[in-house]
Structure formats: structure tokens, C-alpha cells
Amino acid sequence: MSDLLKxxxxxxxxxxxxxxxxLISLRIAARSGFKALYMTGYGTVASHLGLPDAGLASFRDMVTRVATMADAAAEYGLPLIADxxxxxxxxxxxxHTxxxxxxxGAAAIQLEDQNFPKKCGHTPGRTVIPAEEMVDKIKVAVDTRRDGNFLIIARTDARTIHGLDEAIRRMALYSEAGADILFVESPESRDELVRIGRSFDKPLVANMVEGGRTPVLNAAELGDLGFKIALYPATGFLAVGAALTAAYSExxxxxxxAVDVPLHSFEDFNELMGFKDVWEFERRHARG
Known part of the structure; x- marks a missing residue:
């Protein structure tokens, strides 16, 4: 396992x-200068199955996507964080997961303490399992991995239902159980982000969802508050949704x-998807 993410x-x-x-969003993101990629569960379930992120995707649905995406990310020398x-x-x-x-080939896995079936972290109706059950899950995850470079992200969804105190209490337990990275989902103010950032000495995740429950800050602001990973999980599929709606409506x-809608250059898209390599292969192996 590579230590790229570490x-x-x-x-x-x-x-x-x-x-x-x-794989299209992956290739575009990989060429944009990022140092890590996040396989969003919401977006992957939506694009792969056309279903809401509500516990409907199976392990097999997701692990096959992880393998495909991790392999493509490796082409660019980038680690993949997977939901x-x-x-x-x-x-x-x-x-087993x-x-x-x-x-x-994932560099890290995010595990959350929701009851099954889970729901997207910025939607209503989420409930959580007892903290002790999640502690056991984290311990099993840590004991099962073969390489310490494969990082375990522990996420709690307790903030929305039980408040920030309970979310922080759970994070402390999950940290003690061996989680490498801590993730309090959907804090609801900058003050709450400040408090989370001051509460732990392990890497922290901030989930920045446009239109979600948490104030959307940039990476510099989040770094100043003590966060180490700034996820922007929805930006890509929200942008694609807007672009396709405009193009297809036109x-x-x-x-x-849709001549009046901005379109990606066909030539550049061919290059993005690797057609130049195909054409070079055919040239080298052509007969005559």
C-alpha cells in the first residue's frame, strides 16, 4: 500500500x-492539481445505480467502483479516499469491507456510525448506533487491515440528532479505538467547526457540501481552524447536473x-479519455 495519502x-x-x-469526473479532477481524490458515496450511487444515497447500494456495488477508481487514480499518482x-x-x-x-487500492476508507440503512449526511432522518458498537467496528477495521498506510476514517453523524457534545464524545472514543482520521459530520456553524478543531490532535475532516448544513469554507480557513482534509463531495455532480440540464434543455x-451552451472541446475530450494512446498503439502495430 502506498503512503501517498500519509x-x-x-x-x-x-x-x-x-x-x-x-471515471470522467476522476480524470478531470486528477488533471486539476489536487493531491487526493474522494469517491463520494452520494455521487457514486447516483451515477452508477441512479438511486439516492440511502443504504441501497451493496458492498459489491461499491467495491467494484472503488477498484476501478483507485486504479485510474493510480495512473495519476493520486490516493483515493473511499466512502x-x-x-x-x-x-x-x-x-470483509x-x-x-x-x-x-483505496488509500483510506470512511466508516460512519449511522444505523442501517444509512442516509446522506446532510439530509434529515439519520439515526446512529450506540457509540460502543461503533467502537467495536473501528477496532475490527484496525485489526483487519494489512497495511498501516491504509487509513481508517471514523465519522459520526450524531451532531444532527444528539448535539455537538455527543458528537465530540463519540469522536474521542473512536480515536481511542484506533481511527487514524476523525470526521464529525454536519456541524452547523463556524463556532462548531472551531470547537471541533480544538478538540483533537489527530487529522480532522471537514465536509463542505454546497447547500448542506455546514458553512462552506475554503481550505485555508479550514486549515487555520485545525482541519487536515477538506472534502468537497458534491461540487462535481452538482456542476454536471447544472451543465447537463442547460445543454439538454437547449x-x-x-x-x-445546443450551440449556445458551453461545451468541452471534442478534441480535448478525446485526449482526456486516452484516444491518443489508442491511435499511437494502432500506428505502431499497423501492418504494411
């Missing part, structure tokens, strides 16, 4: 990890090409 986290400031949800939901069941399932995600209106 090395990136050792650098000053907060590491920005954009949400990627398919592992609740571990897809009990302790035995968590162990850890083995699968690590073998698939196409339907005109009953033809």
Missing part, C-alpha cells in the same frame, strides 16, 4: 479532496445541437 497529510495546511463519482458507509453490516461485514477496499428547445 505524505500529503504531513504537508502544511488542509488537503483539498474533490468528490469524484465516475465505506456503515461497513455494510455487522462486525464480520466490516472486516476493509479487506475488499484495501485490496481494491437541445430540446432547438431540436438540435
Amino acid at each position: 505524505r500529503a497529510l504531513a504537508e502544511p495546511g488542509a488537503l483539498v479532496a474533490p468528490g469524484i463519482f465516475d 465505506g458507509d456503515t461497513g455494510y453490516g455487522g462486525l464480520l461485514n466490516v472486516a 476493509i479487506k475488499g477496499y484495501e485490496a481494491a 437541445m430540446a428547445r432547438r431540436q438540435g445541437s
